[in-house]
Amino acid sequence: MSTIINMLPSVLMIVAPILITAIGGMICEKSGVVNIALEGLMAIGACTAASAHVLMEASGVNHSLSLILALLMGFVVGGLFSLVHAAAAINLNADQTISGTGINLLSVGVTIFASQILFNADRTREFRMGMQTDALGVYPTAYIAIAVVVISWFILYKIPFGMHLRACGEHPGAAESVGINVKKMRYFAVVASGVLAGLAGGCVVLTQTIQYTSNTINGRGFIALAAVSFGRWRPLGVAGAALLFGTAQAFSIIANNIPALRVLPTEIFNILPYVVTLVALVLFSGKNYAPSAAGKPYEKGAS
Amino acid sequence: MKLSRQKLLQSDGGVSVLVVLLGFLVGTILVALVGKNPLNMYKALLQALTGYNIDNGRMNVRYIGETLNYSVPFILCGLSMGFAKRVGLFNIGGEGQYIMGMTIAQMVALLGPQVQTLHWLLAILSAIVVGALWGVLVGVLKAKYEVSEVVSTIMLNYIALYLSRIISLRMPGATTFRTANYPETAMIGNEFFTRITNFSLLNNGIFMMILAVFTYWFIMEKTSLGYGMRATGFNKEAARASGIPVVKSISISMAISGAFAGLAGGIIALGSFRHGRILSGMDNYGFDGIAVALVGNCTALGTTLAGLLFGLLKNAQPLMQSKQIPKEITFIIQGLIVIFIALRSALKLYQQYKEKKALQKEVGVR
Numbered sequence: 001m002s003t004i005i006n007m008l009p010s011v012l013m014i015v016a017p018i019l020i021t022a023i024g025g026m027i028c029e030k031s032g033v034v035n036i037a038l039e040g041l042m043a044i045g046a047c048t049a050a051s052a053h054v055l056m057e058a059s060g061v062n063h064s065l066s067l068i069l070a071l072l073m074g075f076v077v078g079g080l081f082s083l084v085h086a087a088a089a090i091n092l093n094a095d096q097t098i099s100g101t102g103i104n105l106l107s108v109g110v111t112i113f114a115s116q117i118l119f120n121a122d123r124t125r126e127f128r129m130g131m132q133t134d135a136l137g138v139y140p141t142a143y144i145a146i147a148v149v150v151i152s153w154f155i156l157y158k159i160p161f162g163m164h165l166r167a168c169g170e171h172p173g174a175a176e177s178v179g180i181n182v183k184k185m186r187y188f189a190v191v192a193s194g195v196l197a198g199l200a201g202g203c204v205v206l207t208q209t210i211q212y213t214s215n216t217i218n219g220r221g222f223i224a225l226a227a228v229s230f231g232r233w234r235p236l237g238v239a240g241a242a243l244l245f246g247t248a249q250a251f252s253i254i255a256n257n258i259p260a261l262r263v264l265p266t267e268i269f270n271i272l273p274y275v276v277t278l279v280a281l282v283l284f285s286g287k288n289y290a291p292s293a294a295g296k297p298y299e300k301g302a303s
Numbered sequence: 304m305k306l307s308r309q310k311l312l313q314s315d316g317g318v319s320v321l322v323v324l325l326g327f328l329v330g331t332i333l334v335a336l337v338g339k340n341p342l343n344m345y346k347a348l349l350q351a352l353t354g355y356n357i358d359n360g361r362m363n364v365r366y367i368g369e370t371l372n373y374s375v376p377f378i379l380c381g382l383s384m385g386f387a388k389r390v391g392l393f394n395i396g397g398e399g400q401y402i403m404g405m406t407i408a409q410m411v412a413l414l415g416p417q418v419q420t421l422h423w424l425l426a427i428l429s430a431i432v433v434g435a436l437w438g439v440l441v442g443v444l445k446a447k448y449e450v451s452e453v454v455s456t457i458m459l460n461y462i463a464l465y466l467s468r469i470i471s472l473r474m475p476g477a478t479t480f481r482t483a484n485y486p487e488t489a490m491i492g493n494e495f496f497t498r499i500t501n502f503s504l505l506n507n508g509i510f511m512m513i514l515a516v517f518t519y520w521f522i523m524e525k526t527s528l529g530y531g532m533r534a535t536g537f538n539k540e541a542a543r544a545s546g547i548p549v550v551k552s553i554s555i556s557m558a559i560s561g562a563f564a565g566l567a568g569g570i571i572a573l574g575s576f577r578h579g580r581i582l583s584g585m586d587n588y589g590f591d592g593i594a595v596a597l598v599g600n601c602t603a604l605g606t607t608l609a610g611l612l613f614g615l616l617k618n619a620q621p622l623m624q625s626k627q628i629p630k631e632i633t634f635i636i637q638g639l640i641v642i643f644i645a646l647r648s649a650l651k652l653y654q655q656y657k658e659k660k661a662l663q664k665e666v667g668v669r
């Protein structure tokens with residue numbers, strides 16, 4: 001039991017960014033746009049935050065201020081890059097999977113290219129000190145994640161704005177007919193997923209490593225995408241899924257300390273989130289929980 | 304002139320060329336913006352393509368061999384993506400199918416019977432079969448349980464990666480990153496190629512790739528199977544109504560799609576390495592294959608040309624780095640190309656807009 005309690009801070013550290021990203025992805029799909037670029041947007045946020053933090057540290061900015069600004073910059077730059085996806089998917093009726101794939105490919109290049117220009121290496125320079133844990137041993141990112149879940153739940157289910165947004169994902173034609181601006185709503189949702197993924201990327205790099213490399217994000221964005229499906233597009237469900245997946249990831253790191261688990265290859269825990277999602281998708285098949293217009297471009301006036 | 308421009312924008316090949324040029328243009332501007340000389344990028348590309356070093360006038364044919372060798376997995380993964388795309392499936396799982404093929408080829412190479420020819424043939428065939436099985440899984444999930452292939456393939460990619468680690472870590476002589484060397488009988492090297500290309504890694508895999516391209520073209524264009532698949536891709540309901548078995552069509556096409564990616568894995572495992580690898584991350588050939596197929600419009604010829612382009616870019620990377628151009632510019636160019644392809648739908652919108660304007664004008668005049 002005590003091992004599990006001791007594990008909790010590291011589980012929260014791993015879960016927080018996945019959860020933040022997944023909530024963004026969920027909001028995006030709720031509005032009817034599928035965003036598989038989450039992985040790339042996280043990478044961009046992580047690279048931005050790491051670079052900003054290193055540079056501010058070097059110029060003697062106050063440590064906490066530097067961290068906050070770094071996260072904020074990840075947030076903003078993630079949002080800017082998501083605009084590409086938004087414009088493609090919403091204005092130009094592009095295939096959302098292709099443009100998402102494009103951003104994922106682009107992010108690999110852009111982040112390391114920027115590091116090469118800024119630091120003359122294929123990674124950002126190491127920063128001296130990342131985020132610090134509080135008295136309970138928990139990183140602030142966990143509280144950010146909880147706040148994101150609560151706020152997203154409130155917005156989506158408790159105020160008219162959220163209802164409008166969900167309507168755009170279920171039946172954009174009907175939404176438009178009662179005066180909702182579908183394009184605007186979808187823009188909001190895509191940018192929300194971009195800023196949250198960017199923020200989450202910053203959280204990863206500032207809590208789990210000391211620099212950004214091409215391996216920093218390593219599939220976390222795709223796990224978040226899985227959490228959206230597994231959580232059946234509901235904030236609490238997504239939070240539960242992210243918690244489950246994050247715990248599995250944490251296990252792959254700490255299984256070595258638990259004798260009963262040491263006999264298993266650690267990769268088993270890495271595989272777990274993906275297998276669980278696949279099985280769940282099969283079990284839930286037939287009952288479609290996904291927003292019904294997700295992934296389809298909406299043309300005003302077209303039936 | 305106006306007519307020909309319109310024709311160019313309507314032909315798929317024309318748009319692809321345009322998109323590639325746009326990608327290079329933006330990449331060039333970016334390189335110039337960060338204060339590097341874009342000319343060096345093109346010098347590197349020229350050297351990777353022809354082996355001719357423009358700076359000192361020296362020729363090294365090894366670069367030609369390496370460019371060809373790099374394009375083999377790109378082309379095969381492009382065929383994998385393209386085959387599924389023709390049935391209307393977006394196979395992001397090329398990476399997973401590639402990894403499974405690679406893993407099984409390594410396993411057979413290390414443990415299989417050391418008989419001339421039979422050994423590598425067995426390894427390659429196992430790679431094809433396992434890749435196909437990994438693909439069928441996606442097809443069945445899609446056709447039977449309506450699981451989106453985009454989500455399921457992403458999951459299967461990671462499952463493949465970790466499964467590959469579990470298997471490869473148990474191979475003879477396994478350390479944290481490699482296994483023991485293969486026996487000679489498992490290699491697919493080609494002494495003739497090695498000699499004429501100044502010790503490049505070009506190997507017999509290129510023959511298998513050419514065979515695969517031909518197979519792709521034949522199935523797609525010349526068989527009723529391919530016809531049924533293309534019909535399914537155009538309009539699933541219409542295909543169903545005209546008696547084409549859609550579920551079977553989807554499963555078979557995913558099997559063939561996976562087989563191409565599996566073959567790519569087998570060729571890389573046996574041709575580019577003398578020992579098995581324990582992957583710590585993805586090789587990304589499968590992901591890049593998506594871009595290759597999209598640029599090549601999922602046709603056999605187009606995909607081959609696009610694969611050669613990607614092989615060229617990959618081979619030029621170290622050359623660029625040595626000329627102070629960050630090699631990641633090639634990834635940026637590839638990403639941009641894919642984004643521009645996604646924006647292709649804008650062309651149609653533009654066309655509609657123009658037609659509408661023309662119509663309005665006509666009505667207004669009368």
